[in-house]
Amino acid sequence: MRVMRTFLLLFAGLAAALGFAAPAGAARVKDIGAFQGLRANQLTGYGLVVGLAGTGDDSLEYATQGMKGVAARFGLTLPAGLNPALKNAAAVMVTAELPPFAKPGQRLDITVSALGKAKSIRGGTLLMAPLIGADGQIYAMAQGSVAVGGLGVEGNDGSKLTINIPSAGRIPNGATVERAVDAGFATAPELVFNLAEADLTTAQRVAAAINLNLGAIARATDAVSIAIQAEPGAETRATLMSRIENLDVDPADAPARVIVNARTGTVVINGAVQISPAAVSHGKLTVSVKESPRVVQPEAFSRGRTETEESSDIQVREEANPMFRFAPGASLSEIVKAVNAIGAAPSDLVAILEALKQAGALKAELVIL
CATH class of the missing domain: 3.30.1360 (Gyrase A; domain 2)
Structure with a gap:
């Protein structure tokens, strides 16, 4: 509750400092939109990462086929029925974003992600892989050493330690643009x-x-x-x-809106929110059950047995929170003060806002995430 009060006080201070009630300031046209056609395009490809320290795909079928295809490219034909051990290689998907006006010869950052059960692609090298757009055309070629921020370690007794995600990494400037997109x-x-x-x-x-x-x-x-x-x-x-x-x-003022994340209890209220006259009372009912078992001994020389006797103490307590009233056209700072006064937790704040909306006192769009 103390964290919630601190958050509300900071929010009220920011509202006063930034002047939520004032009209929005001027903005450049480029900051509020973009010209049609000037957009990025997604590229995807399939490739092989080699040079791994025994953390690859082992006998994954499409990794085996990929390795045979790479060998065939260099004139090497593997014997029929021979499946190469691929502990040092992994099948991966390669993704990149082609920015507008990208020209042949420019470089792109790429992301490399293991496709099968490879434990880690750390220290591996991506072999040349074509990157394809939504139209099926090749727009870039990718190759390079994979930089992985994750780490995975395994002990002989089966214990494991994993930091971040070692089965995915990036190659800065790892792809070369081969074809431009006409905007x-x-x-x-x-x-x-x-x-x-x-x-x-x-x-x-x-x-x-x-x-x-x-x-x-x-x-x-x-x-x-x-x-x-x-x-x-x-x-x-x-x-x-x-x-x-x-x-x-000068962009138009944003519509009145209250955003509520029901999972985390986060509530964001913009400065356009107004409250019609309303009275709110919010209380909590707390039920506590205390168990105090005690041991009962039989009388001397009797044939009784030692038993445990249960003893329960049930108490019900309801907090008497005072009712507060919103004046006509209550502003953001007044809403924050009122909710802060009763010490409402995030879940309680969500319930109050939903009730105000149902009562027609909250003149704003209520968005529940």
């Missing part, structure tokens, strides 16, 4: 800017800022997208997009 912005009929969060007011303000500074070329088509007329050509449009990204806009 399509140079030939599209018009440029489209998409907001990160849908808001009709913000969309209108972005369009108005563009029209004020660059002429009547923008219109808000919905709560997310702003369509912008632009001359065709990559160079011309890149210049226009750069100017648009650096314009200042």
Whole structure:
């Protein structure tokens, strides 16, 4: 409870210091959205990590097939029916993110994850593996030494010690881009800017800022997208997009919202939340059962036996928390003070907020995670 009170006091202090009730400050257009088509693309590949210290896949079938394929690439044909021991190799999946405008020859960071039962890929080397996009085309080639932050140790008696995840690692600059992705912005009929969060007011303000500074070329088509007329050509449009990204806009105030994580008891209330007149009383009922068994001895020279007699003491206690009242239009700081006054635990705070919402006094969206 003391931790909860400290959290609420700090939250109230931050609310007062940052001025939640004040309108949102100006933000650059590039910080509230992005142009359509300028996005990252996910790449995935399959490969083999070799050079392991006996922590590989052993006789995993697709690792065996992969090793035979690698050997065949160099003109080495393994005898039929021979399955190579793969304790020093592991089948892995390789993933990477191809950023927009990435050009052939640029380097990418990659993540390497064991596919089978390899205990660790620490100290291994990834053999050349193609990375494929959603369209089935090869966009990069990956290879290099795997850096693993985890560690796994096993004793002869079966005891194990594992730190982090030794079956996954990264290779900084481990892939080379082989094919560029056409973003399509140079030939599209018009440029489209998409907001990160849908808001009709913000969309209108972005369009108005563009029209004020660059002429009547923008219109808000919905709560997310702003369509912008632009001359065709990559160079011309890149210049226009750069100017648009650096314009200042006042985003609309966020809608009133209360976020509740029911698993951890975390509650976040934004500054737009208002409370209608309401009275709240919250109490706790505590039931305690105390067992005090005692030993009963038989009388002297009797044929009785020593027995244990159970003795239970049941007590019921209800905390008398006073009722508190929210005045009309109560602000964030007033909500925090009231809840802090009764020393509500996180679970109790969730119950109070849900009750206020059901009573129609909480004028905000209640999101339960």
